[in-house]
Amino acid sequence: MAGRKLAAEKGIKTNGMKEMTQKSNQPETKTASAAAMIVCPECGKETDKTVKNVCPDCFGKRLNLFDLPEVLHARICQRCGAHYYKSKWEDMGTPEEVAMLTAESHLAIPDGIENITVGMHPYARSPYIFDVLVDVEGEVDGVKYYKDAKTEVRIKREACEMCSRRAGGYFEGIIQIRANNRIPTKEEVTECLKLVEESMTAQLKKGDKLAFVTDTMTFKDGADVYIGSSKAGKHVCKHIIEVMGGTVAESYTLAGMKDGKDIYRTTFAMKLPEFKKGDVVYFEDKVIEIKNCGKRVTGINLMNSSNFFIDGEHFKGAKLLGNTADAKETVLVSVEEHGIQILDPETFETVTIQKPMSFNALPGSEIKVFKTEYGIFAL
Structure with a gap:
């Protein structure tokens, strides 16, 4: 050609x-009466226009x-x-x-x-x-x-x-979803798997053809997610940390060779934060009810009802006292200006504790309290 x-x-x-x-x-030509006529050397026809030294018709045929x-x-x-x-x-x-x-x-x-x-x-x-x-x-x-x-x-x-790889169970990485010093709840695992799908869909739209989940296995202590793209796996872990907090560590395993180069699989050891929403912890002489434990930890200081917040990386050494799900109901005896009297849920003795802000329960009603070694606190 x-x-x-x-x-x-x-x-x-x-x-x-x-x-x-x-x-x-066929050609499209314009006549010009004032132009000089030329004889085509191939067909002998007179023309006022030539193309490559012949008339347009003869050139068009070739x-x-x-x-x-x-x-x-x-x-x-x-x-x-x-x-x-x-x-x-x-x-x-x-x-x-x-x-x-x-x-x-x-x-x-x-x-x-x-x-x-x-x-x-x-x-x-x-x-x-x-x-x-x-x-x-x-x-x-x-x-x-x-x-x-x-x-x-x-x-x-x-x-x-890519579809052949997906159908064949291809994977480049494993995201291991666990929690630090505890077992993650079913709700946390479900939320993490939802975030995995969200991030994979976003990476697929950006052009990563290997951004798919090959398999998901759940265990008592978390879940393992097999993914087609290690690059997408990094984005997944970043997305989970942004929403739920935690840390991730990467390790690599030789999986074979392709075109003379070593091929590695990546394991993402994803650990959710040590504490979750509803946990009550002792930290720096404060009893804190955790509201969110992501990159930023927020909660309520139960000792004075003030708001608590700190960067997650500085939230070290907190002691878990329990969870608000373990709170007990007791009778409110009386309400004073700065305190309230209740029945101790274990000894049934009348004790005075800190009055929470915006407290509007009436004497004789039942309220939930959380008892710790640092005192009893109304929720």
Whole structure:
């Protein structure tokens, strides 16, 4: 195909909605009465315009405006719809668009053609065969020429490389969801798995074809999530830490070789924070009811009802006293200006404790209290 270039290489844009012209490879000329007439050396006809030293008609007979194979082949993934194009799988749109792109990539136009426009329109004969009608308009020495043709695009549906890997259980990393010095709750594990799916979907939209979950295994002490992309795994752990707090440590295991290079799998040891919402802890002479324990720890100081907050990295050495779920109900005896009298839930003795802010319970009613070695606190 010497002296010719593919339309795609020339940067020619095709119009998929252009109506097909029925004109043959004939020139469009303008007459100029004042111009001198010339005799065509091939056919002897007088003309006021020549193209490459012959009349436009004679040149048009020898001009092949474009070459296009009668039958073309395309490959589309039957699972994700990706198209195999230029030696790699890419998201290219609908089968109709793939048929047009295939025709365009094989459309060859000779050098020397100017002001080229290309019209294409695909017609589905079946889910696997498309007819693509093509017409091309171009100019040579200011004279317009036209040509139309049809090519058949046969589509082969198969599994792309990424879908084949997914179906085969491929994984590059394992996210191990655990908790620091405790067993995570079922609710925490469920929330983590939800965050995994959210992050994987986001990475897939950004172009990471391996951002998928191969398998999920749950245990008493957490869950293991097998993922197709180690790169996506980093984003997953970052997302979990941003929402729920915690830490992650990475380790690597040699899994084999590809193209002479070692292939490693990554294990992400994801640990949720030591404390969770509702835990009551003793920290720096304060009894704190935890409200959130992420990158920033927030809660209520039960000793004076003040708000508590601190960066998670500085929340070290806290002592777990229990959880508000373990609180006990007792009788409110009386309400004073700065304190309240209650019955000790264990000894049933009347004791005075700190009155919480915005306290509006009435004497004789039952309230929940949390008893610790540092005192009894109303919740």
